[in-house]
Every structure is written in C-alpha cells, then in structure tokens.
Amino acid sequence: MQGQEICPALVVRRRLDPARARRLAFVVCLILIQIPWTLLFAGPATAFGTIDGGGQHREHERITRAALSCAGTTPSRGECFADRSMDQLAGRGRGFGAVGAPDSDEIGNPAAHCDDADFLANGYPRTRRQATAQLTGCVDHLRTRFREAIISAGELLDDKGWVLRDEVILDSDCRLFDNNEGRAKCRSIEGFGRALHGAQDFYAHSNWADEADPTRPVGADNPPGLNRPGPSVLLDLRERSAVRVPAELTTGCFVLKDEIFGVGECLNRVTHAALNKDNGLIDPLNGVAIEPTTARGAVRQNFAKAVSAAITETRRQWNDFRAELSARYGADRAARMICAITRDDPVHECKRPAGWTGDSIDERAGLVTAILAVVGLTVVAAVLIMPASRRSHGQGRGSD
Numbered sequence: 001m002q003g004q005e006i007c008p009a010l011v012v013r014r015r016l017d018p019a020r021a022r023r024l025a026f027v028v029c030l031i032l033i034q035i036p037w038t039l040l041f042a043g044p045a046t047a048f049g050t051i052d053g054g055g056q057h058r059e060h061e062r063i064t065r066a067a068l069s070c071a072g073t074t075p076s077r078g079e080c081f082a083d084r085s086m087d088q089l090a091g092r093g094r095g096f097g098a099v100g101a102p103d104s105d106e107i108g109n110p111a112a113h114c115d116d117a118d119f120l121a122n123g124y125p126r127t128r129r130q131a132t133a134q135l136t137g138c139v140d141h142l143r144t145r146f147r148e149a150i151i152s153a154g155e156l157l158d159d160k161g162w163v164l165r166d167e168v169i170l171d172s173d174c175r176l177f178d179n180n181e182g183r184a185k186c187r188s189i190e191g192f193g194r195a196l197h198g199a200q201d202f203y204a205h206s207n208w209a210d211e212a213d214p215t216r217p218v219g220a221d222n223p224p225g226l227n228r229p230g231p232s233v234l235l236d237l238r239e240r241s242a243v244r245v246p247a248e249l250t251t252g253c254f255v256l257k258d259e260i261f262g263v264g265e266c267l268n269r270v271t272h273a274a275l276n277k278d279n280g281l282i283d284p285l286n287g288v289a290i291e292p293t294t295a296r297g298a299v300r301q302n303f304a305k306a307v308s309a310a311i312t313e314t315r316r317q318w319n320d321f322r323a324e325l326s327a328r329y330g331a332d333r334a335a336r337m338i339c340a341i342t343r344d345d346p347v348h349e350c351k352r353p354a355g356w357t358g359d360s361i362d363e364r365a366g367l368v369t370a371i372l373a374v375v376g377l378t379v380v381a382a383v384l385i386m387p388a389s390r391r392s393h394g395q396g397r398g399s400d
C-alpha cells in the first residue's frame with residue numbers, strides 16, 4: 001500500500017505481485033515527478049555600389065552576402081544571417097538594405113564613406129595631420145553607428161530574457177531612414193549595416209589593400225599602395241582610442257565633379273576617381289570578384305583585393321559585434337540577442353540557452369523547491385519500499 005501513498009494518483013492493481021506493484025509504482029511516480037521538471041526547462045558617396053545600374057552592381061549587398069549569409073547551409077548559430085534577416089541587412093531587389101543606407105541619406109557626409117582623408121608625401125596641399133583627422137572622423141562615425149546597434153539590441157529581450165515578439169517580427173521590411181521604426185531588430189541591423197558600409201568603403205576608397213600602377217610614376221593620380229590584407233587595425237569599432245594611421249595611407253578627395261585629375265576643392269589632390277575600386281562583378285556566394293571597371297581597380301588584382309579585404313572586414317565586424325554584446329549584456333543574454341538578430345522566426349527559434357542564468361529570484365526559488373521535492377520523494381520512496389521488498393523476498397523463500 002505504500003506505493004499508493006507515495007503517489008496517490010496511481011492505483012496499483014491487486015492482481016500484480018505486491019513487491020512488483022510497489023516497484024512499478026515507484027518507477028511511474030519518478031517519471032511523473034520528472035514531468036514538471038522537464039517543463040521547467042522548455043522555454044517560452046559613391047562607393048562600392050548600392051544599386052544595379054550606372055556602373056554599379058550592388059557591390060555592398062554582394063560583399064555582405066558573401067561574408068555573412070547562411071546561404072542554404074545549416075541554420076545560423078550566430079555566425080551568419082538567415083534569408084529574410086539578411087535581406088534587411090544587405091538589401092534585395094531595389095531595396096538598399098542597412099548596408100546601403102548611407103548611399104541614400106548620408107551621401108554628402110564624407111565620414112560615412114571614409115572620403116577626403118587624402119595625403120601624399122612631398123609638397124602635398126594637405127598635411128598628414130589633416131588627413132589623419134579626416135580618417136579619424138570616419139572611424140568615429142562608424143563607432144557611433146556600431147554603438148547604436150549595440151544599444152538597440154538591448155531592447156530585443158524582456159527582463160527575464162525572452163525574445164519580445166514586437167521587437168523582432170519581420171511581417172514587413174525594416175523601414176530604414178525612418179526614425180519611427182519601432183522594431184529593435186531593425187534598428188540594430190540598421191546601425192550595424194551603416195557601420196559595415198563605411199568599413200567596406202575603406203577598402204574601396206583607400207590604398208590600404210591595393211597597389212600603384214607600376215607602368216606610371218607615383219603621384220596624385222597614382223598614389224602608392226600599401227598592399228595590406230583586411231581586417232585593418234584602424235577599424236576596431238569597439239575601441240574609443242585614437243587610431244594610428246600609417247604615414248602613406250590615403251583615401252580620395254570627393255566632389256560631385258569626380259575626375260582623376262581633381263577640380264575645385266580637389267585640385268592637385270588624390271581624388272576618389274583616381275583611387276577608388278568601387279565597381280565590378282562580385283559573386284555573392286563565394287565573394288569572387290572579376291571585371292573591375294575603375295582605373296585603380298583594374299591595376300593588377302586591386303579590385304579583387306579590395307573586395308576580399310572588405311569581406312574579411314565584414315566578418316570581423318560581426319565577430320566584434322557579438323563580442324561587444326557579450327561584454328555589455330552577459331553571454332547568455334547576448335546569445336539570445338544574436339539569435340534574435342540572425343534568425344527569421346526568433347520567437348520560436350531562440351529558446352532559452354543552456355546555462356541560462358537570467359531567471360528572476362522567484363523562478364530560482366521555484367527551481368530549488370522542485371529539486372528538493374524530487375530528492376525528498378525519491379528518498380522517502382526508497383525507505384518505504386526497500387523493507388517491504390525484503391519482507392516479500394523473505395516470505396517467498398519460506399514458502400518454497
């Protein structure tokens with residue numbers, strides 16, 4: 001009868017051997033006790049191109065997709081973006097996407113595209129200090145966008161760590177350039193995309209990754225190239241410290257009348273037209289870059305090098321973004337934020353991660369109570385059943 005008392009809901013049929021019945025009751029009770037335990041863990045300027053036309057081939061979109069799209073592989077574990085979330089970041093069709101946004105409402109801001117940080121040794125009309133200040137303005141601008149994205153990500157979850165449906169739903173595309181966009185996912189992707197735009201432009205607009213034309217003398221129309229890979233130490237957007245710019249680094253002076261031999265403000269300066277590697281064909285699946293259409297991009301492998309560096313830089317920025325989320329919000333909340341940003345159905349796909357420690361005090365108290373109940377009931381059951389079982393065996397031997 002002890003079996004029925006341990007678990008009142010269980011009725012032990014009398015035709016069973018009493019010892020077997022008690023053992024059966026014991027096992028079934030343990031299973032029933034485990035059910036709520038299990039439920040407890042089931043959780044609720046002109047740049048790399050943005051458009052297709054006018055010499056552009058949506059280069060920013062293709063670089064971003066090559067770097068961060070899950071592209072039919074296994075579901076994202078945070079390192080890549082699922083289809084619809086990627087569309088918001090990279091753009092699709094005629095949509096600019098977050099990475100293209102600066103070519104719409106920041107087209108006249110050189111800091112958004114790392115323009116106007118031009119310098120050349122020996123009698124150049126601008127000093128190294130001026131050029132470095134301009135580049136610092138670009139890096140600071142991108143750091144601001146990066147931080148905006150981190151702050152917006154903090155609104156993806158409630159206090160207990162659950163993804164907030166209204167903050168992540170993509171029933172319509174993100175409204176970029178719209179201060180009334182309420183969804184935290186969209187605002188976070190927009191900030192990150194704007195930061196990516198400038199980070200990618202850095203390689204198209206500077207001589208960091210390229211080489212001078214060896215068939216012509218070095219000068220304002222053919223500045224030296226640094227021929228370095230991405231990522232660049234200059235683009236650490238988690239930092240706030242001053243950037244240390246190589247002496248020969250230059251970007252291009254940009255005015256609307258963009259010509260290799262500069263006019264107006266760009267007279268006698270290294271121009272965007274002379275230095276940029278903005279355009280060509282990029283495979284969005286593997287990042288292979290061919291058919292450059294700008295003068296500097298056509299020198300040796302300059303276009304391919306700029307694209308490769310931009311792809312590497314894009315991955316680095318996403319890694320840095322995830323690391324910054326962890327540093328700011330803790331690893332568990334950051335994991336759910338990353339899931340919410342990269343998955344297309346975060347409410348259902350982003351379950352509570354293992355090792356979650358963001359429960360409220362009430363929930364933790366309930367958890368402790370459940371653990372004690374399981375342990376206590378198990379001990380009581382063992383104490384009650386074991387003597388009866390021994391008696392049953394003793395009686396059995398006596399009757400043989």
Ligand SMILES: [Zn+2]
Pocket residue numbers: 045046047048102103112113197201
């Ligand atoms: Zn740009």
